[in-house]
Amino acid sequence: MIGVVLKGHDYKYEVAELIKLFTTDFEFVERKSFGRILTNTLLKYNDTIIAKTEYYENYDLKYEFRDHINISGLNEQEIKKATKETIKRSIFKVLKNRLNSYVPWGILTGIRPVKIVHTLLDQGVDEESIRKILKEKYYIMDEKIDLSLEIAKRERIFIYPIDKNKISLYVGIPFCPTRCYYCSFPANPLKQFGHLRKEYVDKLIEEIKGLSKILKDTNKEIETLYIGGGTPTALEKEELDTLITALFKELDLSTIKEFTVEAGRPDTITREKLEVLKKHNVDRISINPQTMNDETLAKIGRDHTVADIVDCFNMARAIGFDNINMDIILGLVDEDLDMVRNTLEEIKKLSPESLTVHTLAVKRASNLKENLDKYELTRYEEMIKMIDLSMEYARDMGLNPYYMYRQKHMLGNLENIGYAKEGYECIYNIQIMEEKQSNYAVGAGSISKFVYVDEDRIERVDNVKNVEQYIDRVDEMIERKRKEIYKNVN
DSSP states (O other): EEEEESSSOOOHHHHHHHHHTTOSSSOOOSSSOEEEEEEEEEEETEEEEEEEEEEEEEEEEEEEEEEEEOOOOOHHHHHHHHHHHHHHHHHHHHHHHHHHHOOOTTOSOOHHHHHHHHHHTTTTOOOOHHHHHHHHHHHOHHHHHHHHHHHHHHHHHHOOOOOOEEEEEEEEOESSSOTTTOOOOOOOEHHHHHHHHHHHHHHHHHHHHHHHHHHHHHEEEEEEEEEEEEGGGGGHHHHHHHHEEEEEESSOOOOOEEEEEEOOOGGGOHHHHOOOOOHHTOEEEOOOOOOSSSHHHHTTTTTOOOOHHHOOOHHHHHHHOOOOOEEEEOOOTOHHHHHHHHHHHHHHHHHOOOEEEEOOOTTTOOOOOOOOGGGGOOOOOHHHHHHHHHHHHHTTTTTTEEEEETTTTGGOOOOOEEEEEEEOOOOHHHHHHHHOOEEEEESSSOEEEEEEEGGGGEEEEEOOOHHHHHHHHHHHHHHHHHHHHHOOOO
C-alpha cells in the first residue's frame, strides 16, 4: 500500500486517476508515516507553479522530481488546467521510476488523445512540433504518437470544414436478448421487458416527430443516422419497419451520407429483419461477435455460437450488404493470446469492411464489475500483446485505423480503435469521437451532445434510462432538447 500525501492543493480526483495507471494499491493519508509514502507539494513563486513529488520508504527518500510552468498571461481556467498537468507530470516521473508499469499514454487518463492533435493542427502547429508537445508535455510514447497522428490525418477530411448546420442523429433501442456481463449500455433483457417493444417504438416515433419540428425551425441538416442500442434487431421485423418508415417520413434524410444499424447479436438477426434494413437503404450494419470462441460467448452471457455469427454474416452478404463492421473485445474473461488470435483468424476469413477493437472497460453498471472477484481478468502484459496482435491483423486485412477513444477503467490503460478499408470509414463514429459536430439523440438512455465550436463548449442532455419512465415522459425528453437548443439559437 502506498500512502499519498497532498500539500498545497486538493486535486485528489486527478491524482487518483493518474496513480491508477500504475497501481490501485494506494490511499490518501494526512502525513508521512512508516512504509511507502508518496508526497506531492504544490508551490507558487511569482508567476511560476512548481509541483514537487517525493517517494519515501520507511522515511527514507528514494526518489524525487520537480516540474514547473510559467503561468503569466494565462486566464483562470488555463491556470487550473496547467496546474493539474504540472502536478501529474511530477507524480508520473516518480511512479515511472519506482513502479514497473507500461503506461503508453503518459499522463492522459480519460482524454481522447486525437482531439489534442486536432487542436494543435487547427492552431497551425507542424507535425514535428506536435510530436514534441505530446512527448514532453504529456509523456506519450512514440508508437501512440504515431497512431494519434495517423488517425487525425485520416479524420480531418471528414470533419473539416466544420458546418454548424449539420448534425448526426442517434436512435437508441434499449433491448437485448440477454445482458452481457461487461455491458453498461441501456440493455433491457427481452424476457422482462420484451412486451414493451411496440409501445416503446410508438413513443420513440413521438420523440422523433418532436425533434423533426426543432430541426426544421433551426435549419439543421442530418449528415449521418445511426440506430444503436442495446440491440436494434431485438425489435420484431414489423417494429423495425415501422420505426425506419417513420424516420424517413418525419425527417429530411435526403442528404444523409451514411445510415448505420447495429444488427449486433446473431441471436436477434433473421433474413426478414435484414431485408427490412436493405429495403430502407441502410448502407452500413454491424454484426458484433465480441469473440469467436464458443466457451467465452457462454461465459459473457451470449446465447449464440460462433457458427451463428458466420451464418449471419454470410446471410447479410447474400442479401447485398457490402459495408459490414464487426466488433471484438480484448480482455474478456479467461481469454489468452491464442484465443484472440483465433478470433482474428476467423474474422479475417469473413473480411469485413471495418473492425472495431475494444479493450475491456470495467464500468460501474456492468455485471463484470459487480462480480470482478469471480473472474481472472487478462494479465497486463498479455493485454498489450493482444492490442499489438489486433493491429497486425487489421493491417493485414487492409484495414487502417480511423478513429480511437480511451475510457476510464480500461484494462492495461490502452485504447479502443476502429479500423476500416479505404472509403469505408464510419463518419458517425469520427464525429461522435472528435466532438466537432452536435449529436442529437432519441430513445431511452440516449445522450445528446450539443457542440458549440466557437465557444469550445459542449452541453449534454440526457434522456431517462428506464424504459417505462421514457414511455411515460417522452414529452419531457423532447422539451429537454428544445430548451437547450432554443436558448442558444442566435
